[in-house]
Amino acid sequence: MSSLSTSELRIDDAAHAVAKRRRGRLAQWHLWFILVVVLGPLVIYPLLRLLTLSVTDAHGFSLHAYTAFFGNPETSGVIGKTLGILFASATLASLLGVLLASMLFFKPFPGAKLVTRFLELFVAFPSFLVAFTLIFLYGSQGSVSIGLQRLFNLQHPPLDFLFGIGGVILAEVVFYAPFVVRPTLASFATLDTRLIEAASSLGANGRMVAFKVILPLAWPGIAAGTILCFLLTLNEFGILLVLGSAHLITLPTAIYSSATVDLDLSAAAAGAVVMLAMSLSLYALYRRINRRNGGRNGN
Incomplete structure:
Protein backbone atom coordinates (compact mmCIF):
# COMPACT_ATOMS: atom_id res chain seq x y z
CA MET A 1 0.00 0.00 0.00
CA SER A 2 2.82 2.33 0.90
CA SER A 3 4.71 1.60 -2.30
CA LEU A 4 1.54 2.18 -4.33
CA SER A 5 0.99 5.55 -2.68
CA THR A 6 4.61 6.50 -3.33
CA SER A 7 4.24 5.56 -7.00
CA GLU A 8 1.08 7.61 -7.30
CA LEU A 9 2.82 10.61 -5.72
CA ARG A 10 5.72 10.29 -8.17
CA ILE A 11 3.31 10.11 -11.10
CA ASP A 12 1.46 13.20 -9.81
CA ASP A 13 4.75 15.07 -9.36
CA ALA A 14 5.85 14.15 -12.87
CA ALA A 15 2.48 15.26 -14.27
CA HIS A 16 2.74 18.57 -12.41
CA ALA A 17 6.27 19.08 -13.70
CA VAL A 18 5.16 18.40 -17.28
CA ALA A 19 2.20 20.76 -16.89
CA LYS A 20 4.49 23.43 -15.42
CA ARG A 21 6.93 23.13 -18.33
CA ARG A 22 4.01 23.28 -20.76
CA ARG A 23 2.70 26.46 -19.12
CA GLY A 24 6.20 27.92 -19.22
CA ARG A 25 6.54 27.20 -22.96
CA LEU A 26 3.06 28.61 -23.57
CA ALA A 27 3.97 31.77 -21.66
CA GLN A 28 7.13 32.13 -23.76
CA TRP A 29 5.13 31.75 -26.95
CA HIS A 30 2.69 34.39 -25.71
CA LEU A 31 5.59 36.72 -24.96
CA TRP A 32 7.13 36.19 -28.39
CA PHE A 33 3.72 36.72 -30.01
CA ILE A 34 3.30 40.04 -28.19
CA LEU A 35 6.85 41.12 -29.07
CA VAL A 36 6.65 40.15 -32.76
CA VAL A 37 3.02 40.85 -33.62
CA VAL A 38 2.05 43.71 -31.29
CA LEU A 39 5.08 45.54 -29.89
CA GLY A 40 7.32 44.93 -32.89
CA PRO A 41 5.42 46.80 -35.62
CA LEU A 42 3.70 49.29 -33.29
CA VAL A 43 6.44 50.27 -30.81
CA ILE A 44 9.87 48.71 -31.35
CA TYR A 45 10.22 49.26 -35.10
CA PRO A 46 9.01 52.91 -35.07
CA LEU A 47 11.42 53.73 -32.22
CA LEU A 48 14.34 52.04 -33.96
CA ARG A 49 13.42 53.79 -37.21
CA LEU A 50 13.27 57.11 -35.39
CA LEU A 51 16.70 56.59 -33.82
CA THR A 52 18.17 55.43 -37.14
CA LEU A 53 16.73 58.41 -38.99
CA SER A 54 18.22 60.82 -36.47
CA VAL A 55 21.80 59.45 -36.80
CA THR A 56 22.02 58.79 -40.53
CA ASP A 57 22.07 60.78 -43.74
CA ALA A 58 22.67 60.04 -47.41
CA HIS A 59 26.30 59.09 -46.66
CA GLY A 60 25.64 56.83 -43.67
CA PHE A 61 26.15 57.44 -39.97
CA SER A 62 26.04 61.12 -39.07
CA LEU A 63 25.20 63.31 -36.10
CA HIS A 64 24.47 66.29 -38.32
CA ALA A 65 20.80 66.34 -37.29
CA TYR A 66 21.74 66.75 -33.62
CA THR A 67 24.46 69.34 -34.29
CA ALA A 68 22.01 71.29 -36.45
CA PHE A 69 19.29 70.95 -33.82
CA PHE A 70 21.42 72.13 -30.89
CA GLY A 71 23.37 74.58 -33.04
Whole structure:
Protein backbone atom coordinates (compact mmCIF):
# COMPACT_ATOMS: atom_id res chain seq x y z
CA MET A 1 0.00 0.00 0.00
CA SER A 2 2.82 2.33 0.90
CA SER A 3 4.71 1.60 -2.30
CA LEU A 4 1.54 2.18 -4.33
CA SER A 5 0.99 5.55 -2.68
CA THR A 6 4.61 6.50 -3.33
CA SER A 7 4.24 5.56 -7.00
CA GLU A 8 1.08 7.61 -7.30
CA LEU A 9 2.82 10.61 -5.72
CA ARG A 10 5.72 10.29 -8.17
CA ILE A 11 3.31 10.11 -11.10
CA ASP A 12 1.46 13.20 -9.81
CA ASP A 13 4.75 15.07 -9.36
CA ALA A 14 5.85 14.15 -12.87
CA ALA A 15 2.48 15.26 -14.27
CA HIS A 16 2.74 18.57 -12.41
CA ALA A 17 6.27 19.08 -13.70
CA VAL A 18 5.16 18.40 -17.28
CA ALA A 19 2.20 20.76 -16.89
CA LYS A 20 4.49 23.43 -15.42
CA ARG A 21 6.93 23.13 -18.33
CA ARG A 22 4.01 23.28 -20.76
CA ARG A 23 2.70 26.46 -19.12
CA GLY A 24 6.20 27.92 -19.22
CA ARG A 25 6.54 27.20 -22.96
CA LEU A 26 3.06 28.61 -23.57
CA ALA A 27 3.97 31.77 -21.66
CA GLN A 28 7.13 32.13 -23.76
CA TRP A 29 5.13 31.75 -26.95
CA HIS A 30 2.69 34.39 -25.71
CA LEU A 31 5.59 36.72 -24.96
CA TRP A 32 7.13 36.19 -28.39
CA PHE A 33 3.72 36.72 -30.01
CA ILE A 34 3.30 40.04 -28.19
CA LEU A 35 6.85 41.12 -29.07
CA VAL A 36 6.65 40.15 -32.76
CA VAL A 37 3.02 40.85 -33.62
CA VAL A 38 2.05 43.71 -31.29
CA LEU A 39 5.08 45.54 -29.89
CA GLY A 40 7.32 44.93 -32.89
CA PRO A 41 5.42 46.80 -35.62
CA LEU A 42 3.70 49.29 -33.29
CA VAL A 43 6.44 50.27 -30.81
CA ILE A 44 9.87 48.71 -31.35
CA TYR A 45 10.22 49.26 -35.10
CA PRO A 46 9.01 52.91 -35.07
CA LEU A 47 11.42 53.73 -32.22
CA LEU A 48 14.34 52.04 -33.96
CA ARG A 49 13.42 53.79 -37.21
CA LEU A 50 13.27 57.11 -35.39
CA LEU A 51 16.70 56.59 -33.82
CA THR A 52 18.17 55.43 -37.14
CA LEU A 53 16.73 58.41 -38.99
CA SER A 54 18.22 60.82 -36.47
CA VAL A 55 21.80 59.45 -36.80
CA THR A 56 22.02 58.79 -40.53
CA ASP A 57 22.07 60.78 -43.74
CA ALA A 58 22.67 60.04 -47.41
CA HIS A 59 26.30 59.09 -46.66
CA GLY A 60 25.64 56.83 -43.67
CA PHE A 61 26.15 57.44 -39.97
CA SER A 62 26.04 61.12 -39.07
CA LEU A 63 25.20 63.31 -36.10
CA HIS A 64 24.47 66.29 -38.32
CA ALA A 65 20.80 66.34 -37.29
CA TYR A 66 21.74 66.75 -33.62
CA THR A 67 24.46 69.34 -34.29
CA ALA A 68 22.01 71.29 -36.45
CA PHE A 69 19.29 70.95 -33.82
CA PHE A 70 21.42 72.13 -30.89
CA GLY A 71 23.37 74.58 -33.04
CA ASN A 72 20.23 76.37 -34.18
CA PRO A 73 19.99 79.65 -32.21
CA GLU A 74 16.22 79.26 -32.06
CA THR A 75 16.43 75.87 -30.32
CA SER A 76 17.23 77.28 -26.89
CA GLY A 77 14.26 79.60 -27.14
CA VAL A 78 11.96 76.77 -28.22
CA ILE A 79 13.12 74.48 -25.40
CA GLY A 80 12.92 77.32 -22.88
CA LYS A 81 9.39 78.19 -23.97
CA THR A 82 8.41 74.52 -23.84
CA LEU A 83 9.79 74.10 -20.32
CA GLY A 84 8.23 77.38 -19.19
CA ILE A 85 4.75 76.34 -20.34
CA LEU A 86 5.34 72.85 -18.91
CA PHE A 87 6.28 74.05 -15.41
CA ALA A 88 3.58 76.72 -15.29
CA SER A 89 0.80 74.43 -16.52
CA ALA A 90 1.79 71.29 -14.63
CA THR A 91 2.48 73.15 -11.37
CA LEU A 92 -0.86 74.98 -11.42
CA ALA A 93 -2.70 71.81 -12.50
CA SER A 94 -1.04 69.83 -9.70
CA LEU A 95 -1.93 72.43 -7.06
CA LEU A 96 -5.51 72.64 -8.32
CA GLY A 97 -5.78 68.84 -8.42
CA VAL A 98 -4.52 68.46 -4.85
CA LEU A 99 -6.88 71.20 -3.61
CA LEU A 100 -9.85 69.58 -5.37
CA ALA A 101 -8.95 66.16 -3.97
CA SER A 102 -8.56 67.60 -0.46
CA MET A 103 -11.95 69.29 -0.66
CA LEU A 104 -13.66 66.17 -2.04
CA PHE A 105 -12.10 63.88 0.58
CA PHE A 106 -11.92 65.97 3.77
CA LYS A 107 -14.78 68.43 3.16
CA PRO A 108 -17.40 66.40 1.28
CA PHE A 109 -20.48 68.27 0.17
CA PRO A 110 -23.75 67.22 -1.46
CA GLY A 111 -22.86 66.07 -4.96
CA ALA A 112 -19.18 65.41 -4.16
CA LYS A 113 -19.41 61.85 -5.46
CA LEU A 114 -20.97 63.13 -8.68
CA VAL A 115 -18.12 65.63 -9.09
CA THR A 116 -15.61 62.83 -8.53
CA ARG A 117 -17.26 60.68 -11.19
CA PHE A 118 -17.28 63.62 -13.59
CA LEU A 119 -13.56 64.21 -13.04
CA GLU A 120 -12.91 60.54 -13.72
CA LEU A 121 -14.92 60.81 -16.94
CA PHE A 122 -13.20 64.08 -17.83
CA VAL A 123 -9.85 62.33 -18.32
CA ALA A 124 -11.39 60.40 -21.22
CA PHE A 125 -12.06 63.60 -23.18
CA PRO A 126 -9.62 64.57 -25.95
CA SER A 127 -7.55 67.60 -25.04
CA PHE A 128 -8.46 69.60 -28.16
CA LEU A 129 -12.11 69.40 -27.09
CA VAL A 130 -11.24 71.39 -23.96
CA ALA A 131 -9.44 73.95 -26.12
CA PHE A 132 -12.49 74.39 -28.38
CA THR A 133 -14.77 74.63 -25.34
CA LEU A 134 -12.67 77.46 -23.95
CA ILE A 135 -12.80 79.20 -27.33
CA PHE A 136 -16.60 78.96 -27.40
CA LEU A 137 -16.75 80.40 -23.87
CA TYR A 138 -13.85 82.82 -23.47
CA GLY A 139 -12.71 83.54 -27.01
CA SER A 140 -13.13 86.99 -28.48
CA GLN A 141 -16.42 85.80 -30.00
CA GLY A 142 -17.27 83.43 -27.15
CA SER A 143 -20.50 83.59 -25.19
CA VAL A 144 -18.90 84.94 -22.00
CA SER A 145 -16.87 87.57 -23.86
CA ILE A 146 -19.88 88.74 -25.90
CA GLY A 147 -22.04 88.78 -22.77
CA LEU A 148 -19.53 91.01 -20.94
CA GLN A 149 -19.27 93.27 -23.98
CA ARG A 150 -23.03 93.78 -24.09
CA LEU A 151 -23.36 94.09 -20.32
CA PHE A 152 -20.79 96.88 -20.03
CA ASN A 153 -21.44 98.43 -23.50
CA LEU A 154 -17.87 97.87 -24.64
CA GLN A 155 -16.74 98.51 -28.20
CA HIS A 156 -14.53 95.43 -28.32
CA PRO A 157 -14.74 92.02 -26.64
CA PRO A 158 -12.94 92.25 -23.27
CA LEU A 159 -11.46 88.74 -23.42
CA ASP A 160 -8.77 88.12 -26.00
CA PHE A 161 -6.04 86.00 -24.44
CA LEU A 162 -6.71 82.42 -25.50
CA PHE A 163 -4.53 82.26 -28.60
CA GLY A 164 -1.18 82.42 -26.87
CA ILE A 165 0.66 81.34 -23.76
CA GLY A 166 -2.18 82.35 -21.44
CA GLY A 167 -4.76 80.29 -23.29
CA VAL A 168 -2.48 77.25 -23.56
CA ILE A 169 -1.68 77.31 -19.84
CA LEU A 170 -5.37 77.74 -18.93
CA ALA A 171 -6.45 74.85 -21.16
CA GLU A 172 -3.71 72.54 -19.88
CA VAL A 173 -4.51 73.36 -16.25
CA VAL A 174 -8.22 72.65 -16.82
CA PHE A 175 -7.51 69.43 -18.69
CA TYR A 176 -4.73 67.92 -16.55
CA ALA A 177 -5.86 68.85 -13.04
CA PRO A 178 -8.25 65.83 -12.93
CA PHE A 179 -5.28 63.56 -13.65
CA VAL A 180 -3.87 64.61 -10.27
CA VAL A 181 -7.16 64.29 -8.39
CA ARG A 182 -7.49 60.50 -8.68
CA PRO A 183 -4.04 59.42 -7.37
CA THR A 184 -4.30 62.04 -4.63
CA LEU A 185 -7.68 60.68 -3.53
CA ALA A 186 -6.23 57.16 -3.56
CA SER A 187 -3.34 58.38 -1.39
CA PHE A 188 -5.73 60.06 1.06
CA ALA A 189 -7.74 56.84 1.30
CA THR A 190 -4.69 55.03 2.76
CA LEU A 191 -4.27 57.52 5.61
CA ASP A 192 -4.83 56.41 9.18
CA THR A 193 -7.58 58.77 10.34
CA ARG A 194 -6.65 58.08 13.96
CA LEU A 195 -3.45 60.08 13.45
CA ILE A 196 -5.44 63.04 12.15
CA GLU A 197 -7.87 62.80 15.05
CA ALA A 198 -5.02 62.54 17.55
CA ALA A 199 -3.32 65.64 16.09
CA SER A 200 -6.57 67.58 16.24
CA SER A 201 -7.23 66.47 19.82
CA LEU A 202 -3.76 67.71 20.82
CA GLY A 203 -4.64 71.20 19.67
CA ALA A 204 -3.26 71.25 16.10
CA ASN A 205 -5.19 73.57 13.81
CA GLY A 206 -6.20 72.71 10.25
CA ARG A 207 -3.01 74.06 8.68
CA MET A 208 -0.78 72.14 11.08
CA VAL A 209 -2.71 68.93 10.49
CA ALA A 210 -2.48 69.42 6.71
CA PHE A 211 1.26 70.18 6.58
CA LYS A 212 2.52 68.14 9.54
CA VAL A 213 0.38 65.00 9.30
CA ILE A 214 -1.53 64.63 6.05
CA LEU A 215 1.04 65.93 3.56
CA PRO A 216 4.02 63.85 4.79
CA LEU A 217 1.93 60.66 4.82
CA ALA A 218 0.20 61.26 1.48
CA TRP A 219 3.22 62.77 -0.25
CA PRO A 220 4.26 59.70 -2.32
CA GLY A 221 0.85 59.49 -3.99
CA ILE A 222 0.71 63.25 -4.53
CA ALA A 223 4.22 63.21 -6.01
CA ALA A 224 3.31 60.36 -8.36
CA GLY A 225 0.23 62.24 -9.58
CA THR A 226 2.26 65.43 -10.01
CA ILE A 227 4.98 63.74 -12.06
CA LEU A 228 2.32 62.03 -14.18
CA CYS A 229 0.81 65.47 -14.78
CA PHE A 230 4.23 66.80 -15.85
CA LEU A 231 4.72 63.82 -18.16
CA LEU A 232 1.35 64.21 -19.87
CA THR A 233 1.70 67.98 -20.15
CA LEU A 234 5.13 67.63 -21.74
CA ASN A 235 3.67 65.44 -24.49
CA GLU A 236 0.58 67.62 -25.05
CA PHE A 237 0.01 68.52 -28.70
CA GLY A 238 -3.72 69.03 -29.34
CA ILE A 239 -4.06 72.12 -27.16
CA LEU A 240 -0.88 73.63 -28.61
CA LEU A 241 -2.14 73.02 -32.13
CA VAL A 242 -5.51 74.69 -31.45
CA LEU A 243 -4.50 77.58 -29.16
CA GLY A 244 -0.84 78.10 -30.01
CA SER A 245 -0.36 81.18 -32.14
CA ALA A 246 2.17 81.50 -34.95
CA HIS A 247 4.63 83.02 -32.46
CA LEU A 248 4.17 80.28 -29.86
CA ILE A 249 6.57 77.60 -31.14
CA THR A 250 7.23 74.81 -28.68
CA LEU A 251 9.14 71.57 -29.12
CA PRO A 252 6.13 69.44 -30.22
CA THR A 253 4.98 72.03 -32.76
CA ALA A 254 8.55 72.53 -33.99
CA ILE A 255 8.89 68.78 -34.58
CA TYR A 256 5.54 68.74 -36.38
CA SER A 257 6.54 71.71 -38.54
CA SER A 258 9.91 70.16 -39.44
CA ALA A 259 8.27 66.91 -40.51
CA THR A 260 5.21 68.23 -42.38
CA VAL A 261 6.12 71.74 -43.58
CA ASP A 262 9.90 71.74 -44.01
CA LEU A 263 10.00 68.01 -44.87
CA ASP A 264 13.22 67.76 -42.85
CA LEU A 265 12.70 64.32 -41.34
CA SER A 266 16.20 64.14 -39.82
CA ALA A 267 15.70 67.36 -37.86
CA ALA A 268 12.24 66.20 -36.78
CA ALA A 269 13.68 62.85 -35.69
CA ALA A 270 16.44 64.53 -33.66
CA GLY A 271 13.92 66.74 -31.90
CA ALA A 272 11.66 63.75 -31.29
CA VAL A 273 14.54 61.79 -29.72
CA VAL A 274 15.32 64.72 -27.41
CA MET A 275 11.68 64.91 -26.39
CA LEU A 276 11.55 61.13 -25.96
CA ALA A 277 14.54 61.28 -23.62
CA MET A 278 12.80 63.94 -21.52
CA SER A 279 9.60 61.87 -21.39
CA LEU A 280 11.43 58.66 -20.44
CA SER A 281 13.28 60.50 -17.66
CA LEU A 282 9.99 61.70 -16.19
CA TYR A 283 8.48 58.24 -16.60
CA ALA A 284 11.44 56.61 -14.83
CA LEU A 285 11.00 59.06 -11.94
CA TYR A 286 7.25 58.30 -11.88
CA ARG A 287 7.91 54.55 -11.72
CA ARG A 288 10.49 54.98 -8.97
CA ILE A 289 8.10 56.96 -6.79
CA ASN A 290 5.32 54.48 -7.51
CA ARG A 291 7.54 51.58 -6.39
CA ARG A 292 8.43 53.42 -3.18
CA ASN A 293 4.79 54.18 -2.58
CA GLY A 294 3.87 50.53 -3.16
CA GLY A 295 6.56 49.32 -0.80
CA ARG A 296 5.47 51.79 1.84
CA ASN A 297 1.86 50.68 1.57
CA GLY A 298 2.97 47.05 1.68
CA ASN A 299 4.83 47.64 4.91
